Amino acid sequence: MIFSALTPSKTINFLRKMSPWIGNVFIIFLVVGLYYALVRSPIDYQQGEMVRVMYVHVPASWWCMSVYVFMAICAALGFVTKHPLFDLTVKASAPVGASFTVISLITGSLWGLPMWGTWWVWDARLTSVLILLILYIGYIVLVDAYKDSDQGLKFGNILILLGAVNIPIIKWSVTWWTTLHQPASFLRLRGNAIHPSMLMPLLLMAGAYGLFFLWMLSRRLEIELLRRKITAYESRQNAYSTVTQV
Amino acid sequence: MKAVFSDVSAHIFYLIAAYGVAFIIFTVLWLVSWYQLKYVRQKHAQLTLK
Numbered sequence: 001m002i003f004s005a006l007t008p009s010k011t012i013n014f015l016r017k018m019s020p021w022i023g024n025v026f027i028i029f030l031v032v033g034l035y036y037a038l039v040r041s042p043i044d045y046q047q048g049e050m051v052r053v054m055y056v057h058v059p060a061s062w063w064c065m066s067v068y069v070f071m072a073i074c075a076a077l078g079f080v081t082k083h084p085l086f087d088l089t090v091k092a093s094a095p096v097g098a099s100f101t102v103i104s105l106i107t108g109s110l111w112g113l114p115m116w117g118t119w120w121v122w123d124a125r126l127t128s129v130l131i132l133l134i135l136y137i138g139y140i141v142l143v144d145a146y147k148d149s150d151q152g153l154k155f156g157n158i159l160i161l162l163g164a165v166n167i168p169i170i171k172w173s174v175t176w177w178t179t180l181h182q183p184a185s186f187l188r189l190r191g192n193a194i195h196p197s198m199l200m201p202l203l204l205m206a207g208a209y210g211l212f213f214l215w216m217l218s219r220r221l222e223i224e225l226l227r228r229k230i231t232a233y234e235s236r237q238n239a240y241s242t243v244t245q246v
Numbered sequence: 247m248k249a250v251f252s253d254v255s256a257h258i259f260y261l262i263a264a265y266g267v268a269f270i271i272f273t274v275l276w277l278v279s280w281y282q283l284k285y286v287r288q289k290h291a292q293l294t295l296k
Contacts, residue, residue, distance in 0.1 A: 050257050053264045060268070095278075099271050107264040114260055212272065219279040226286040233293045 003083040008225045011085060015225075019218040026211035033204035041201045051198070053111040059206040060103040064132060065167055067097035067213060072164040075157035087153040088228070090160060091143055092220035096213050098136035105129060116180055124173035125181040128166060135163040149231075 037055035044051035071090045078086035108126070109119040120126065139156050146152030174183045194202065 048257060049261055052261055056264050056268045096275065099275055103268050103271055106267045110260045110264045110267070114257055216275055216279055219283055223279065223282045223286050226290045230286065230289055230293060233290075237293075 003081050003085070006083065006085050008229060012222055012225050015218045015222045019215065019222070022211055022215045022218060026208060026215050029204060029208040029211055033201060033208045036201035036204055040197075042197050047115060050111065050114055053107055054198070055201050055205045057104060057107040057111055058202060059209040060100045060107060061129070062206055063209045063213060064097055064100040064104050064129070065170060066210075067093055067100060068132060068135070068160075068164070068167060071097065071160050072167075075160045078153075078157055084150075084153075084228070087150075087157060088224040089217070089221060090139075090157060091153060092217055092224050093213075094136055094140050094143075095220070096216045098133060098140065100209070100213075101129065101133040101136060105133065112180075118180075121180050123179040123181060124177040125170065125179050128170040128173050131166055132163075132170060135159070135166065139163075149228075 033055070037052055041052060041055070043049055071093050074086045074089045074093070077083075078090065105126075108129075112121075113119040139159050142159055143149075143152040143156040146155070171184075173179060174181050192199065
């Protein structure tokens with residue numbers, strides 16, 4: 001099988017080579033994105049300066065869902081191929097996805113308070129994103145709750161796959177139900193409704209978020225792989241010392 | 247005029263708060279990964295040298 005070539009040592013070497021490059025490209029995207037978002041982007045005729053919250057809120061919302069979809073694909077591949085790298089990729093992605101969800105919820109509230117007059121409503125979009133955060137936290141807690149790490153990863157994958165039903169609910173919640181949240185203005189059938197002067201900083205910031213995810217994923221995956229190697233070394237040493245004592 | 251000014255300064259406050267929250271969360275994620283990576287690399291090196 002093609003995945004058998006993905007040994008821990010080869011993967012760690014690849015991640016160590018790639019990680020600094022991804023980090024550097026992220027910094028470039030972030031600096032240019034922030035310049036466009038805070039300086040070049042025009043103010044909105046209704047929202048004024050507050051429209052600039054969009055450049056930090058919308059990419060976080062896109063990526064908190066995208067990271068979850070990525071995790072669900074890796075969880076499914078983990079079940080099909082039985083390769084531990086996929087399970088560890090799911091584990092390494094979870095804290096980043098959860099953090100993006102927190103950013104989405106907090107920046108959404110900070111945008112909502114001056115624009116809607118309230119920081120929170122229990123409408124379909126906000127509630128389904130809160131459920132997404134609960135799924136992320138639930139996964140992190142569940143995986144760490146097991147003494148046998150492989151068993152924890154397996155049950156965590158099941159949770160991620162079951163929770164994937166929430167993703168289309170988040171995406172189409174603004175279409176299916178009457179919500180305070182505005183309908184989609186970028187990924188929609190009738191084409192995007194954002195002016196190019198605002199689309200440019202939005203895409204740059206979305207690129208920065210995506211690169212940050214890849215950067216953190218490469219670092220966190222190396223951590224998980226090294227932890228696994230350390231556990232294997234320690235258990236081998238314990239077994240050897242037990243044998244020599246006997 | 248005073249109302250407009252207070253409105254603008256309130257908006258700036260929310261704007262700074264939104265970017266500040268994102269900055270803090272990004273920094274915490276990077277710092278945690280930096281510390282954990284440093285720790286596991288050291289421990290792995292110690293074990294493989296034994």
